[in-house]
Amino acid sequence: MLDWLTTSTAWAMGAGQQGGGGEGAGGLGGLLSGPIPMLVLMFVIFYFLLIRPQQKKAKAHKAMLGAIKKGDKILTNGGIYGRVTGLDDQTLTLEIAPQVRIKVSRGHIAGVVGATGAPPAPAPKK
Numbered sequence: 001m002l003d004w005l006t007t008s009t010a011w012a013m014g015a016g017q018q019g020g021g022g023e024g025a026g027g028l029g030g031l032l033s034g035p036i037p038m039l040v041l042m043f044v045i046f047y048f049l050l051i052r053p054q055q056k057k058a059k060a061h062k063a064m065l066g067a068i069k070k071g072d073k074i075l076t077n078g079g080i081y082g083r084v085t086g087l088d089d090q091t092l093t094l095e096i097a098p099q100v101r102i103k104v105s106r107g108h109i110a111g112v113v114g115a116t117g118a119p120p121a122p123a124p125k126k
Helices: 002-017 028-032 035-066
Strands: 073-076 081-087 091-097 100-105 109-112
Touching: 035 109, 073 091, 081 100
Parallel strands: none
Antiparallel strands: 073 081, 073 109, 081 091, 091 100
């Protein structure tokens, strides 16, 4: 009985491929619907939606870190506001209160804050 099912399945599969006319397995439609073009398409989508924006953001952050100088007011990733009093290759010395200084790694700087010492508040809605 099992042999009969396999033979009829093979006949059914062979009958569709012998039909004339339409696109065969070697046509352009078969090439574009394969797994390789789909993988390439997925990579292109991931590149433009995920990889490229992340690279732009990292480049801007690196430029911001390179532009920090003494006297700048900054915000750390931990939420600490301070004024830069010392610079090193890997660390910054921040004064967070009068006579209170801490050392912070350059990579943990979130951004440079405006002259007021805090980021601008959003405008109230009417």
